[in-house]
Amino acid sequence: MKLVSEYRKSFNRKLISIFLLILIIATSLIGISSYQITKKALTEKGKVVLKNGVTLALALIHSEYEKVQAGLVSKEEAQETIKTILVGPMKADGTREMHGHVDLSEHGYFIIYDKTGLEIMHPTLEGQNVWDVTDLNAPERYIVREQIRVALSGGGYTYYAWHLPHSDKIGKKISYVDYNPDWEWIVASTAYELDFVNEATEILYTIALVTVTLVIFTGYIGTRYIKSATKPILDIAGGMKKVTEGRYRTIPYGNYDDETRILIDGYNTMVESLEKAERKITIKNDRLAYLAYNDELTLLPNRNGMKEYVDQRLNNGCNSGYLAQLDIMGLKLLNLTLGYDQGDKVLGLLGKYLRQCKKDDSYPARTGSNEFSIWIEGVEPQRIYPLLKEIRKKSQQYVIENGYNQMLDIYLALTMYDGQTKSFETLYEETTTAMRTAREKQDLSITRFEESMKERVENELAMRRHLGKAISEKEIIPYYQAQVDFTTEKVVGVEALARWISSDLGFVPPNVFIPYINQLNLITEFTDYMIDKVLGDYQDLVIKYDADLTVSINISPLCFMEKDFTGKIERAINKHNIPAHKLTLEITEDIFIADYKEINKIITKLRELSVKVSIDDFGTGYSSLNYLMNIQPDEIKIDKSFVGQILDDEKAFYMFDTLCNIAQNFGYAIVAEGVENKKQLKKISTTSLKTIQGYLFSKPEPLNTKTPLGDPIGSCG
């Protein structure tokens, strides 16, 4: 490829050559044509001078002739006078001067012949006969004979070539000849064309001089101008080349105030915006490169970043370590109820705390939306559990200290690397499996990976695949468990409990499949289905059990907090024409992660519809009594784990009794779950509680069973 500088030369050279060529041609044309015009004009003028000279000479000859006739002078005297006037006096060498009193230009002179060609008067040839003299350029032309002929036939011009006076050079001559009849003389005035055109030649020289000066001057100025005119173009060309090399240079504006300035301005603007665009792209690329390995929210490495780090550690001879995983319980619900900003805030705080834990031997990362992982090296096996618990405790404290006002529950899962060939992917899969198990069991201790978990996880994956079909193909149906007033032995209500009898997997208990329904975002579809099905069964339930029967439906917190949940309930009641006060919705304590105000708004709306709200599994959470201060349910259901303890544990019974009193004082209905035997019932009968739900009276059973006691499947729950 040619360099810009080479182009610069040839481009400028071309422009300048063309410019000079035009200049030279133009001035030459002007010079030559004005030379020609002048030459012609001068020649014409010379010819007139020659003719006038001859006329004058004839007049002089005639007047001298008359003087001779009158006897005033002799013929010789008269003729000598004529010769002296026309050419000059005779010199000692027998020649005459060339110029007499009549000026015929520098080399012009008069000649007189007689009819035989004898020179009567001539500056040098006087007395000689020139009859045979021929043209020096055309030897066949007899010039004197021609002149005599022209003179005798009335006068005129003749043209021929002859020596310049006192020289060997030949010049073109013009002569005018006429005839004097007095002495029968042929009078000729002759001159060289050269004499006439001398002036024209001078003009030519002047023009040539002017041309040369002009060429030099305008050449210099023109070159400078062209260079300055082409400079920006060449600079732009050079600049563009630099742009392709990634160098963005603007061009100085110089003194240009014409289109060139617009051009430079356009170019500079273009280069600046290109540079800006490139800068933006670079920033974007840097960001993309950053985001490929890091998490934006927490500024921790992401899964890729962690994989790179851990694989590099494993390849570089690290022979022991741990991969731990931390998962926030209920983050999804928190996002839904308090908004994603709150969820992000919690994740951000947790990430910030974990970032502080980043040391040589531990490498934290955010490996999933709700999941943090830490790679830990150089820790004794007996230290790893206390260390993880400490990390969890401190991160929980950190989140609270920094403005989030509730305690987070965090699951912990762990797998060990013992130097066997394993990759990050395998280790990650193992912790994820352990984490799944922890979540499923809602186990907040540290869950360590075991090979046996794999099979279970695989079964679960199969279950996930079948769940969608289970709802749409109505494999899931409600069973009903009676709630009995043991004082009257009358069934006062039923709780609907979902049962999945899968054609592929067999019986799957609800506390196994419901978490997956939540994870797969099928919970709304599932709840809608259950509500519709249970309310559809209501009339038959009334027939089967009691006219005053209430029906309880379990509602997942995610559904309860959903927009227009109350609208959905209202529409379902209207559709099935159910007395609203016969419907109870059971919600668990999980829901209290959300804002009380929001929960109360929904409860108030439901109360306006006359639908009741029950707090399920009461007594299992952290601060159950605190909830009762803040929200007003219609009913509380004491959890079966509580009921299970009342026989053996006096303290547990005391609390049971207290709860019943509180409920009574607050005006809430109260139900005891999981009452399995008469001993428990006897103890309960010493309290204010009257309503019992448990295997003692009934197991969950399908609507169409006739048996008073439930099915064997129900006991699996």
Ligand code: C2E
């Ligand atoms: P839950 O709401 O606490 O339901 C009561 C559970 O206790 C039922 O288990 C029931 O079969 C069991 N149970 C009742 N009496 C006794 C007893 O005397 N002894 C023992 N050991 N257990 C008793 P199940 O049916 O397996 O349901 C488990 C959980 O699954 C339910 O707990 C509830 O949280 C959830 N669930 C069931 N159906 C639905 C549903 O339709 N929607 C939602 N969101 N959750 C449901």
Ligand code: CA
């Ligand atoms: Ca329940």
Ligand code: CA
């Ligand atoms: Ca319960």
